[in-house]
Amino acid sequence: MANISQKAGMMPASAIRKLVPLADKASSKGIKVYHLNVGQPDIKSPACALEAVAKNGLDHVSYSNSAGLKELREGLVEKYYKKIGINISLPEILVTVAGSEALNMALQITCDEGDEVIVMEPFYTNYNTFAFMNGITLKAVSTDIRDGFNVPSMKDFEKLITPRTKAILISNPGNPTGTLYGKEKMLALGEIAKKHDLFLISDEVYREFCYTDDPHFSAMNIHGLEQNVILVDSVSKRYNLCGARIGVIISHNTEVMKAAMKYAQARLCPPVFGQIATIGALDTPASYFREVRNEYIERRNFMVDTLNKMEGVYSPLPMGAFYTVAELPVDNAETFARWMLEEFNIDNETTMITPAASFYKTPGKGINHARLAYVLEIPEMKKALHILEEGLKAYPGRTV
Amino acid sequence: MANISQKAGMMPASAIRKLVPLADKASSKGIKVYHLNVGQPDIKSPACALEAVAKNGLDHVSYSNSAGLKELREGLVEKYYKKIGINISLPEILVTVAGSEALNMALQITCDEGDEVIVMEPFYTNYNTFAFMNGITLKAVSTDIRDGFNVPSMKDFEKLITPRTKAILISNPGNPTGTLYGKEKMLALGEIAKKHDLFLISDEVYREFCYTDDPHFSAMNIHGLEQNVILVDSVSKRYNLCGARIGVIISHNTEVMKAAMKYAQARLCPPVFGQIATIGALDTPASYFREVRNEYIERRNFMVDTLNKMEGVYSPLPMGAFYTVAELPVDNAETFARWMLEEFNIDNETTMITPAASFYKTPGKGINHARLAYVLEIPEMKKALHILEEGLKAYPGRTV
Numbered sequence: 001m002a003n004i005s006q007k008a009g010m011m012p013a014s015a016i017r018k019l020v021p022l023a024d025k026a027s028s029k030g031i032k033v034y035h036l037n038v039g040q041p042d043i044k045s046p047a048c049a050l051e052a053v054a055k056n057g058l059d060h061v062s063y064s065n066s067a068g069l070k071e072l073r074e075g076l077v078e079k080y081y082k083k084i085g086i087n088i089s090l091p092e093i094l095v096t097v098a099g100s101e102a103l104n105m106a107l108q109i110t111c112d113e114g115d116e117v118i119v120m121e122p123f124y125t126n127y128n129t130f131a132f133m134n135g136i137t138l139k140a141v142s143t144d145i146r147d148g149f150n151v152p153s154m155k156d157f158e159k160l161i162t163p164r165t166k167a168i169l170i171s172n173p174g175n176p177t178g179t180l181y182g183k184e185k186m187l188a189l190g191e192i193a194k195k196h197d198l199f200l201i202s203d204e205v206y207r208e209f210c211y212t213d214d215p216h217f218s219a220m221n222i223h224g225l226e227q228n229v230i231l232v233d234s235v236s237k238r239y240n241l242c243g244a245r246i247g248v249i250i251s252h253n254t255e256v257m258k259a260a261m262k263y264a265q266a267r268l269c270p271p272v273f274g275q276i277a278t279i280g281a282l283d284t285p286a287s288y289f290r291e292v293r294n295e296y297i298e299r300r301n302f303m304v305d306t307l308n309k310m311e312g313v314y315s316p317l318p319m320g321a322f323y324t325v326a327e328l329p330v331d332n333a334e335t336f337a338r339w340m341l342e343e344f345n346i347d348n349e350t351t352m353i354t355p356a357a358s359f360y361k362t363p364g365k366g367i368n369h370a371r372l373a374y375v376l377e378i379p380e381m382k383k384a385l386h387i388l389e390e391g392l393k394a395y396p397g398r399t400v
Numbered sequence: 401m402a403n404i405s406q407k408a409g410m411m412p413a414s415a416i417r418k419l420v421p422l423a424d425k426a427s428s429k430g431i432k433v434y435h436l437n438v439g440q441p442d443i444k445s446p447a448c449a450l451e452a453v454a455k456n457g458l459d460h461v462s463y464s465n466s467a468g469l470k471e472l473r474e475g476l477v478e479k480y481y482k483k484i485g486i487n488i489s490l491p492e493i494l495v496t497v498a499g500s501e502a503l504n505m506a507l508q509i510t511c512d513e514g515d516e517v518i519v520m521e522p523f524y525t526n527y528n529t530f531a532f533m534n535g536i537t538l539k540a541v542s543t544d545i546r547d548g549f550n551v552p553s554m555k556d557f558e559k560l561i562t563p564r565t566k567a568i569l570i571s572n573p574g575n576p577t578g579t580l581y582g583k584e585k586m587l588a589l590g591e592i593a594k595k596h597d598l599f600l601i602s603d604e605v606y607r608e609f610c611y612t613d614d615p616h617f618s619a620m621n622i623h624g625l626e627q628n629v630i631l632v633d634s635v636s637k638r639y640n641l642c643g644a645r646i647g648v649i650i651s652h653n654t655e656v657m658k659a660a661m662k663y664a665q666a667r668l669c670p671p672v673f674g675q676i677a678t679i680g681a682l683d684t685p686a687s688y689f690r691e692v693r694n695e696y697i698e699r700r701n702f703m704v705d706t707l708n709k710m711e712g713v714y715s716p717l718p719m720g721a722f723y724t725v726a727e728l729p730v731d732n733a734e735t736f737a738r739w740m741l742e743e744f745n746i747d748n749e750t751t752m753i754t755p756a757a758s759f760y761k762t763p764g765k766g767i768n769h770a771r772l773a774y775v776l777e778i779p780e781m782k783k784a785l786h787i788l789e790e791g792l793k794a795y796p797g798r799t800v
Binding site: 001002003004005006007008009011012013014017040041042043044045050053054055056058059060061062063064066097098100101104108109110111112113115126129130133135166167193197198199227228240241242243244245253255256259261262263265266267268269270271272273274277 | 401402403404405406407408409411412413414417438440441442443444445450453454455456458459460461462463464466497498500501504508509510511512513515526529530533535566567593597598599627628640641642643644645653655656659661662663665666667668669670671672673674677
């Protein structure tokens, strides 16, 4: 029996999905599980996207250009990015297999094995997975829940910069925190990147989910940093097309885009049906985003209010995405999450949350934090949060 | 301006697609280009596959399980693999983003950086690309065009085996050669893998395109090698769904499948519309494959006959896939292919072929070889081959 590689053995398993077997087990015992653990919203995709797929008219499904269908790239440039103030030309955008591939490409393009990338913790856990796959070390700047996980002092970044540092990787609005970095914070990050000539990889897949009155400020609009910014984007969240697996990588840097094309050609092309759905999605009316945004603001307000009324629980008010990271009065949020699935229920219903320690790089950090997604309708969420509250009261490892 | 990584700079560009800009230039001058260069058939996808997508009935497009929709995995196991004599259980199959991802996963799972994989040259050029991306060295056993590029002596393999050798990677039927390895050759390869405890990664994406009377013999059916075989498969060619981007990785080895799941979770899920198309495709009637096979046999016979009638040209008769590698009477097949696109046409029509040197690892090998795909209808192919023949006569670097 041949042995698998050491690297495959050491590859981190998904922190977000590792409790799924426990949830499945609970379900199989007849327990209904409320999923506050994943960012899978229940909101409909735009009808124009679904219609485009239904009426695709293909009689065979050929490869597209490795960079994506030209109609899609042109549509994205003209109908989407131009409208939101991101001005790019056709060679500066390449369609990827969702944001995941765009992110992986951005890391491969900027870093050799042994290089370092600075992130802010808590960060999206797959940043760590893709870094591992590419032999890259993540260095984490800590942020503070009481400061809403916002960008800390630039000194905290500079302390971590070494000759091997190649990039700063951010997600704005942030997963898991929902934190929105405003223009001032973005310009400060841009200054650091410029001073040390680092790439700024900006994951903006939650761009349409911003709850302030100011428009989202993209890293693409940091003046003077055009050659250093790589934008990672996706239609998964924007149009609720998670399963379509369509994203993009965007940069004004021609060397970056030339390299991206080589990686793109190796995997031949992005999924064609998903590309067709996205071409359709480009005609989504503004009212769709308004309605979705209003819905999420209500859900967010409800979740955060409810959480903060629970004894010993603290959640900041996130200004973007559809997550919050809350502090729980427990010894260990993972132990608690497992206990909720294995031991606790009210009338055969329980609630699933994602323990947040794996969103941190610093050992021991975030041990009593959990990520909660406000992706359920309010009546459902109300039940889920009630069960959570009662669970917290009954949990043997409660700390207050 | 930040610099891209050394690795991204050194990443090989697609050998198959690098002449595309010349073809585009020819087209823009009003020249019609016959594409014998790519494996993009003109045959329709099964109606049941296209209908499944058109009538998908989704109102939003969620993530699927990282391993793929359960209905799809079950369908593949029961309705496809069982019927062709490959017996697997549900945990032994994982849906990938086409054969490309399955191949990349197989390399990541079997090899650490610096490890070696044995291939037979000429081989599918992206084997080299994915090996490069993972820091793996390909070692190539040479095969002979006069022997139809078949598996040579086992001694040729053993000469290349070192302590760093982790796998043998084959494609059967082969791209670019169309060579079909029969049961005897497969068992011989199995013996080597067993003796040296190597993985045997078997890329069988052209399985339905076999032109002998014997059924295709899968590596999955080599007795006693169950723990060493990894099957790479795809629906791209089988159902002419190249753009759907759905493949699978299959193994009886639980460690392999556990690792595959970790890589799968990192990219969240395979494309959902493509999965739905594939669920539909599982109901493809046997008559579809019969008709396609008959069509390809005719096309193959026509192409190979026509090639061998040209002075100085030699092509073996491939027993699988829809390619042949032919020897041309030219100093350099790449120079010739470029010249055809840039300098030669008959009544504003020219023919594009893929120079085969990049399918070889040994420098200088295959310099006058080209891959030709018989994916056009015979009347079209007839014109394309006529232009090729006249081009060969007129080419300044002709050698006979």
